[in-house]
Amino acid sequence: MSAANDLFGVYVHWPFCAAKCPYCDFNSHVHRGAFDEETYIAAYEREIAHAAALAPGRMVQSVFFGGGTPSLMDPRSTGRILEAIARHWTLDPQAEVTLEANPTSVEVERFRGYRAAGVNRVSLGVQSLRPGPLAELGRRHSVEEAVAAVRIAQSVFERSSFDLIYARPRQTLDDWEDELKEGLWLAQGHLSLYQLTIEQGTRYFDLQQAGKLTLPDEDLAADFYELTQELTAAAGLPAYEISNHARPGQESRHNMLYWRYGEYAGIGPGAHGRLLINNQRHATAAERMPFDWQKKVMAQGHGMVVDDVLTWEEQGDEFLVMGLRLKEGISPARFTALSGRRISPRQIDTLKGYGFLETLPNGNLRVTDKGFPVLDAVVADLAA
Structure with a gap:
């Protein structure tokens, strides 16, 4: 994938x-x-x-x-x-x-x-x-x-x-x-x-x-x-x-x-973006102060002050943080494609045991209604 x-x-x-x-x-x-x-x-x-x-x-x-x-x-x-x-x-x-x-x-x-x-x-x-x-x-x-x-x-x-x-x-x-x-x-x-x-x-x-x-x-x-x-x-x-x-x-x-971890350009003061450039995912952010941003753009064509290439691990973590907010859940295969590693089966079983996580018929992992109030902890466990 x-x-x-x-x-x-x-x-x-x-x-x-x-x-x-x-x-x-x-x-x-x-x-x-x-x-x-x-x-x-x-x-x-x-x-x-x-x-x-x-x-x-x-x-x-x-x-x-x-x-x-x-x-x-x-x-x-x-x-x-x-x-x-x-x-x-x-x-x-x-x-x-x-x-x-x-x-x-x-x-x-x-x-x-x-x-x-x-x-x-x-x-x-x-x-x-x-x-x-x-x-x-x-x-x-x-x-x-x-x-x-x-x-x-x-x-x-x-x-x-x-x-x-x-x-x-x-x-x-x-x-x-x-x-x-x-x-x-x-x-x-x-x-x-x-x-x-x-x-x-x-x-x-x-x-x-x-x-x-x-x-x-x-x-x-x-x-x-x-x-x-x-x-x-x-x-x-x-x-x-x-x-x-x-x-x-x-x-x-x-x-x-x-939430599906797509690609987007951030335009304007303080805007964040996620761009795929030469097959690498870049995290971008622009100057926050409105008129300082304008001066930067007019001087150099953009107001970007952050342009970081995300590691595989960072991409995997972002994918979990965003995707597990959704009722449709996340694809474990896409997590592996982004992060280069598998989600621990032991962590999945533990969270299922608590009633915080479930597997859908299409194979997606989804946080349950019981798990949503503790979503941050669920994400941390799966990312560990």
């Missing part, structure tokens, strides 16, 4: 936000003052050309505009970036083109512009359907704006999704059940549901360190997860990945590309 799987996508990072949310550790920056967006987009066009020179001849099956807040971008800028991708690679006529958006009234008015530019899927950062938690999470929209944005997105785009965060401070299981049922009623084909996690470098991390923020303990967090799986499955949106739920055929193709 080949280590490659012919999946190729482009991730485009837009680094700017109207405000920094207290839980967010993404590469996002609040910029105030004059901003020449047209000139800034020229740097994206140059970096796309450079990435295509490194990985020529690819068929692009998905493009994902992430952030930051890409819906702050002028729709014409989105169109220029998509035109550059199509100019330097082949853009599949059936490609999924996703744009992350915030559900404020100003940005919703741009939806038709994004659709005309080539975006066919939108992912909305709703995060909560309750006004109090929205304010605590630093969101700038109301519940009413969020619901309206979801409905407009569903009318404009072929496919859409929105995010909710659960296991929040002081949230009870009954609270989440009511909120999630509302979310499932509002959703169509796809829903992303994330347990709140605290990341270093965020405002929430500082509050937790100061004893001013308390999350549910492990047992309650597991109960939140179990309830989430039950309600989504009953509504016809079962999990296809640990935090993502969809009706069959509505899965996010771009995220599936990551």
